[in-house]
Amino acid sequence: MCRLLGYLGSPLQLDQLLYKPERSLVVQSYLPQEMTSGVVNADGLGIGWYHSTQDVNPFTYKNTLPIWNDINLPELSRYVESDCVLAYVRSATPGQALDMGNCQPFRRDRILFIHNGFIERFRQTLYRPIRDRLSDEIYQSIHGTTDSEHIFALLVNEVQRVADASLEKALSQTLIQLKQLAQSYQVNFSANVIISDGHSLVASRYASGSSAPTLYWLRDDPNYPNAVLVASEPLFAGNWHSCPTNSLLVVKEDLEVCINQF
Amino acid sequence: MCRLLGYLGSPLQLDQLLYKPERSLVVQSYLPQEMTSGVVNADGLGIGWYHSTQDVNPFTYKNTLPIWNDINLPELSRYVESDCVLAYVRSATPGQALDMGNCQPFRRDRILFIHNGFIERFRQTLYRPIRDRLSDEIYQSIHGTTDSEHIFALLVNEVQRVADASLEKALSQTLIQLKQLAQSYQVNFSANVIISDGHSLVASRYASGSSAPTLYWLRDDPNYPNAVLVASEPLFAGNWHSCPTNSLLVVKEDLEVCINQF
Amino acid sequence: MCRLLGYLGSPLQLDQLLYKPERSLVVQSYLPQEMTSGVVNADGLGIGWYHSTQDVNPFTYKNTLPIWNDINLPELSRYVESDCVLAYVRSATPGQALDMGNCQPFRRDRILFIHNGFIERFRQTLYRPIRDRLSDEIYQSIHGTTDSEHIFALLVNEVQRVADASLEKALSQTLIQLKQLAQSYQVNFSANVIISDGHSLVASRYASGSSAPTLYWLRDDPNYPNAVLVASEPLFAGNWHSCPTNSLLVVKEDLEVCINQF
């Protein structure tokens, strides 16, 4: 289990997102409220953001320390302004190393990706079958050992396979593939994912054979006008909506929110 | 708040102490039961132990990661056998850095020291007055910035001041001095301390102006025969005794336990 | 010994400064050319920069790893644009801990500070005398244990003592004080320092009883037009000038460079 956060909207200084909320990711790291497994999210953190005026690849910042012990993140959060941000605090699945290489967000060109969930007994089940499906180039680009990064690799595979596939379509196909694989190997998994290309956010609340972790979204909060937030847990009291289980949430550049059931 | 552990008795392999108990320091790090402040103890760890056959200075091992993320400690715990061990998991007081220099146990010659508690607004109150009382040599030997290390410095000062002072006497005098200082600066503090010289354990449960953190001890448990354990929280179901508030617990080499009230 | 770098001029992306030069700080970390002691500069790094459009306190980024192992700095360097930057790679004096608290730049309000040099047997000599001269407030604000931070504390003391003191005057007085202290305790020191307030750079090449580390400056290089660079070693072939020993170099907002001998 990890705690995810996505933001799309008017440019804001990151500390408004990461430190100011009453139940920020910092609080969620030591005192989460809606974990379906695990107790704390103290196995590192990661932030990804897009430049608000330049058309360049997104930026990431990662650390393996608990977020509350990171002395650089407050500085960075005071400096960076962005209109599209992904962030997470990690609760490592036992057996998956703390290494930086396992720290999200994962990035490929313009795409950022964060995942909360697990594949049951990943190493013994889907680890090799997933890798065997990947193109050489994607196979070689994997730098860690988590189930999360392998789901990301499937997504990149899908993005490359289908020219001009939308993010939404790519994530949807990835989860369908994953479900097929999981069924043939008779394993459960859950995959709450948030991805972005800097212009839109796509998020899934999805599970097969296990309960799906929670996922919420909120639009046009008085403190975050002209913006949509997506989060594992509400960051503050507000008009948060729970995403339905096994659904895909799409936030376009105009901040319209669509929810599609699988 | 931190979680402390002391062991004196028959030599045992450290993993029996650190990993095997149902509510080991590992569990106490993410799910403590009796914290008077703080939520988790994920700001590092430290172990100190004495050689069971050689008359040499004790050994320490420290890490700033959460104990569950330490991949070396299980190895070390499988190798080290000792008859006298101090261990702790840290919950850093806000504002006190994660740095290794702040990581306990502190050591001076044959003495090891761990502390759970705090001095209220330490930097603004007793930081300079304590340092001003120290001999040059002890002043220069301080390597971190915590209240804990400064209480240790007072103790070392006391040990050096009084020739042949017992550990018990030295710790008792240290706490009395600390109380006087605290009163003249009108600040609260708490000082659950465990110290050793390899032959005996001395522990305090002590506070002034605030409630004292919990402290327990147990002797001759079936799984730990010929041994005394002292701990912030019971490590497993057993015949644990709560130390009275403002008391000093002394465990001699014969494992006799004495409790003296202040 | 460390390797220092200061930049004042047209806003530039940090990677132009930190990674692009042929003999960048990264190269200087594993293969420095003009060290007067030490072999490599692999004990961490630090960057400080000012916002190029907002009048806010400067920002810092620090790490205790060798600069070449920092996976966040390339990201940060690709994002940050600044007109005033201080950077350094550290070679820790033996006995001075790797801790983040010892990692420069040090900051106080609008001032950033980096130091290359040493005070001979610092802990046994000037450590306590320097601290004894500090106001309570500055005493309490020291977070590490290095000679560098204590020189910085003297500087802050000087800034606060003299209303409207220029940076130049404050650094000059600091070094004079340090020299007096060093002479009365009969110790050598060296203090190559770069400080800034975001509008000007002031640098010293200074030593007492030992040889001063090298320091260079360069203005209006074709690749860095409208800018002054100050560095321990030239970053690339160019029209670098060596600062004279025991001099103070001042770079004002108009990029005029003044050198004053002590």
Next chain:
Amino acid sequence: MCRLLGYLGSPLQLDQLLYKPERSLVVQSYLPQEMTSGVVNADGLGIGWYHSTQDVNPFTYKNTLPIWNDINLPELSRYVESDCVLAYVRSATPGQALDMGNCQPFRRDRILFIHNGFIERFRQTLYRPIRDRLSDEIYQSIHGTTDSEHIFALLVNEVQRVADASLEKALSQTLIQLKQLAQSYQVNFSANVIISDGHSLVASRYASGSSAPTLYWLRDDPNYPNAVLVASEPLFAGNWHSCPTNSLLVVKEDLEVCINQF
């Protein structure tokens, strides 16, 4: 390039091996003399050792910091006594992460393994072909992403494939396989390896298409009587022998040294 060290002989305290020699691994980390690529070995360290009296799996200790910044290793080295030790300081191949998972020694049951060398453009060449040859169980047991760990996986594959294969035979077959793979993919590699099962040491100095890194051995040095040392560089002045290129060095329990050419 890394710097390797192997010891087999009378039990000794690790600090005799790691810190005492004039050109210890600590010195070799910042000032190596015989590197064929790279400049320093400051990307971490690892130690593996066998219990000198108990028949249990060997122990490892790893760190990603430069060895000179490790404050636990001196403590550990003062405590541990062993008759069979492997140690190394790492110089990470560019592109291979600093992560703990990439830190040697690698271990499988009773076998410890360290490697100095490289496979040319590993990710783009032998990464996938090597993995494809592995049994599921070995495939799943890989925890990092280095060429070194994949050579180790080939070795474990070989050990499991041939019942009662000697270490010598297994390493020899591994290198032959690796050479075949390298030739079919037209890549160069070098593989100086030291392995042990606690009773013997086997080391290779081997390269294909590139020059082999140096490797030395020494027996019955006055300061290390009844012992054989194998090392990338001599640790001190003494009667060191250079291993021939493309040879296998075998040290049996009786400390007899055999050298076999490929």
